[in-house]
Amino acid sequence: MTPTAQMSVPVSGRAASPLARALRRNRLLSAATALLVLIVLAVVILPPFLPDANATDPVHRLLPPSADHLLGTDSYGRDVFSRLVSGGRTSLGLSALITVCAAFTGMVIGLVSGFYRAVDAVVMRIMDAWMSFPAIILAMALAIGLGASIWTELIALTVLFTPFTARVIRSRVLSVAARQYIGAARVSGMRPAKILVVHVLPNVLPLALVQVVILSASAMLVDGAMSFLGMGIAPPTPTWGNMIAEGRSYLVQAPWLIVVPGLAIMACVLLLNLIGSSMRDVVDPRARALGDLQRLRARGAAR
C-alpha cells in the first residue's frame, strides 16, 4: 500500500503549488488524501478483474469470507467484494456528482446574495424556509414524486444541500465585501459584477473548497441513507446503501453483508472529514492559529 500512497501524493518538483506544499507539511492531510485516492483508484480500476457483481449463484449463497470470495457471498450467491467495488463506483460517483452540483448552485446563490443586499433579503428567507424542512423527508417526497432513479436522487440531494453551502459562502462573501479593496475597486470604476468575479470569488474560493469536501462527506451519508430506504438507485445495481438494506435480513447469519459496506461508508466519510478539517487549517489562518495555540499549550503542559 505504501508505494501507491506515496505515488498519489506529489512529493517534489511542484513545490511552488500551495496545495502541494500544504500536503507535504501536513501529514494528516496527506495520509488521508492518499488513502482516499487509493479507494477511488481501486473502485475505478478493479471491476474488470473481478467476477460480475450481478452474477447470481444460488448454490453458494451466504458463504463466509474465503479465498474464493474475499468477503463472502450474499443471499443470491453474488460475490460481496465485487459488489462492494462496483457499489463504490455508484456511491462515490453519485456523491461526487451531488457535491459538484450542490457546490455550484450554493456558490452562485451565496455569492450573489452575499454581494447584492436586495437579493439577499429575499433569497436568504427562502433558504431559511428550505432548511427548516426535515431533510430526508424532503428528499423522499421528491423521490416519490419524480420516481426513484439516479437523476431524482441527484436533484433531490442537490436541492437538499444547496442552502447549507449557500449560507457558508454567503457569510464569507459578506466579510470579504466589507473589506476596503472592494470599495477601492468601485472607485477604480469596476462594475459590481466584475468585482464579484475578480475580487470576491478568488478570496472566497479556498474556504469554498473546504466546504465542498465537508459537503461531500454528508452527501455520502445521505446518499447511503437514501439507497438504504430504497429511494436511490434501484437494485440490482449495487450501492453501499442498498447492500446494507439487502443484508439486514441476514444480520445474524451473515454479518459481513452489512459490516463491509458500512465500514466502507464510514471510512470514506471519516477520510473526507479529516481532509476537510486539515484543509481548513491550511486555508484559514485563524483556524491555524488556534491549532498552533493548542499544540503550544499541550507542549507547555508536558514540560
Add this chain to the structure above:
Amino acid sequence: MSLLNLTDVTIGVTQDTAGHEERLDLVHGLTLDVVAGQTLCVVGESGSGKTVTALSVVRLLEFVAPVYTEGEIAVGGVDVTRLGAEQMRAYRGARIGMIFQEALDSLNPAQRVGAQLLEAYRPDGVPARGGLKARRAAEAKAKALLAEVGLTDTARIMALYPHQMSGGMQQRVMIAMALMSDPDILIADEPTTALDVTTQAEILALFQRVQREHRTACVFITHDMGVAAEIADRIAVMYRGRLVEIGDKLDILTAPRHPYTRALLECVPRLGVSRREGFPTISEARLRAVTEGTAGRDEPVTETLRLPDAPAPVGDTPPLGIDRVTKVYGRRSRLARRSPVRAVNEVSLEIAPGEFFGLVGESGSGKTTLGRMVAALETPTSGRIAFGEHQITPAGLSGDERAFRRQAQLVFQDPQSSLDPRHTVARIIAEPLRELTPLRGGELDRRVAELIDEVGLPAGCADRLPAQLSGGQRQRVSIARAVAARPRLIVADEPTSALDVSVQGQVMNLLLQLRRSHGISFLFITHNLSLVLSVADRVGVMYGGELIETGTPHEIATSSAHDYTRRLLAANPDLSAYIGRHGHPSR
C-alpha cells in the same frame, strides 16, 4: 531602590522552519529600571519591541508564541523569568497590573462590569476567599476605585455590560480593574491609542493622578512622543529591538543625545510648524552610518523634502462644491425601534482647484461619511455635491460614472485591507488603468512601471503580493492606484493613521509632491490635528455631523471662535512646548 529591573534581557521566538528550529530575537540586551512612583514611557515605532518587552514582564507571551527570555527581569528583587507557572500567577494582577490598548477586547462582553471588577480583587495574589466578608471588601474597593477614576455613579456602572459604555468609560474601568489588587507595577500598552484626543487627554490626566496617589511604578508603552511628553517621568526610546536612549523626560525631549531620538522628535508634526514644503523623514542609510560610527553623532539623520518652487498649473481642475449635504442612516420603521442617525448634517463646503483641504474631527463626527459621498461611494440623503460637470445628488451620480472616477479618486485608511491580498502590486495599480483608460498591453505595463517609480517603490515590487510589503509601501501602492488615472481630486481618508511617524512623513511628502506636480485638489480627512494644521491650506473642523468651522491653519490654531475647536487644541498632545519652533530640537 528600583522596583522593576530589566538586566540584559533578550527576548525572541523560536520558529520552526523546514524541520529545524530557528531563533529570532525580538529584543536584544535590554537594560532598564523603573522606580516606585515613577512613570517610564517606552516609545518606539512598530516593530521596535516595546510591546514584547512589556508583555514579557507579565509573561503573557508564552501563551501565544514559543518565546525564550534570557537575562533577568526582577520585580522587587525576584526574577520572574524563573518562576513556576503557579508562582507567576500570584504576580499577575496582584503585583503587576496590566492595561491593554483595546478596552472593549479586554473586558468580557457577557459579564457585568461589577462582576469583572470583583474577580480582579486578589489581595494576597490568590483569589479572595472567605465568603461574604471578602466580597464586601471587594465591593467597597471596587466602588472606591470607580469613584476615583471618575465614574461616580458606581452602583449603576457596576451593573452595566461593557458594550453599554463609551470607549473612555471602558478604559476607566480597565484602570480601576488593574488597581483592584494594589499592584506595585502597572503596565499600560498604548491605553489611549484607540481613543479620541479629547478622551485621551482625560484618560492621561486620570492615569497620572491615579499613579501618583497609589505610588505605583508605571511602564507606559506608546508610539506617540506627544503622549510620552504628557505623562512620563522618564522616557526610554527603542529602535529595532534595542534600547536607544533612556533618560529624564526633559533631557530626552529637549536635549536628545541619540540621533534616532532626535530624528523621531523632528518627525512628529507640531503646531505652528508648517510642513507644506515637505516633511522630514528618517534616512535609514544615514541612521546606520551614525550608529555604526562612520558618521559623527551630531550629523542629522533626517532628510527634509524640498518641493520644487513652481507648482504645476491647476489647469482644468474644477472646484468641488458641497452644498448643504446631509446623510441619514437608517429609517424610522415600525419593526426595528431604532432612530435614524444623522451622520452628516447640512454641510456646505468649497474646495478651490489645487487646494489642500484638511478635514479634522473625532470618531463619529461624520468626516469619513462626507469623504465617501464626495467619492460617490454613498449618496447623500439631501443636498448635492458638484465637481465639474458631475453632480452627486440623492438620486445618485449624474452622468458617466467612469468619467467621474477618472476625475476623483479615494485613498483608503488601512492599506492592509484596501489591497486585494491575492493580487500583485502591478495588477492592483493596473486595475483603474484597465477600467478607466484605453491603455492596454505594453503601454499599460509601461504606465504601471512609471507609477511604481513615481510613488517611490522599488521596481522589484511589481510582482509582490501586499503581504510581502511594509505598511508604508502598501500605502504607496494604494496612492499609485489612486493617481493612476490622473485624477483632479483625491479624497484621502486618514491615509497615515495606520503608519509610524517617520513613514507618515514619507507618505505625506508623496502626497504633497503629487499635488505640486499634477495640480490635484485634496480633501484630506484625519483625526490628527497637529498633522492637518501643519500641512493643509485650509482646515475644516467637524463635530457631531456638522462642519462647525473652516479657516486657515493659523486662524484655527490661534483665533478659533468655536469652543469645540479650542477643546480639541487643548487636548492635542503636542511637543511645541519642549522643542524649539524652528525645526531642530533646541540643545
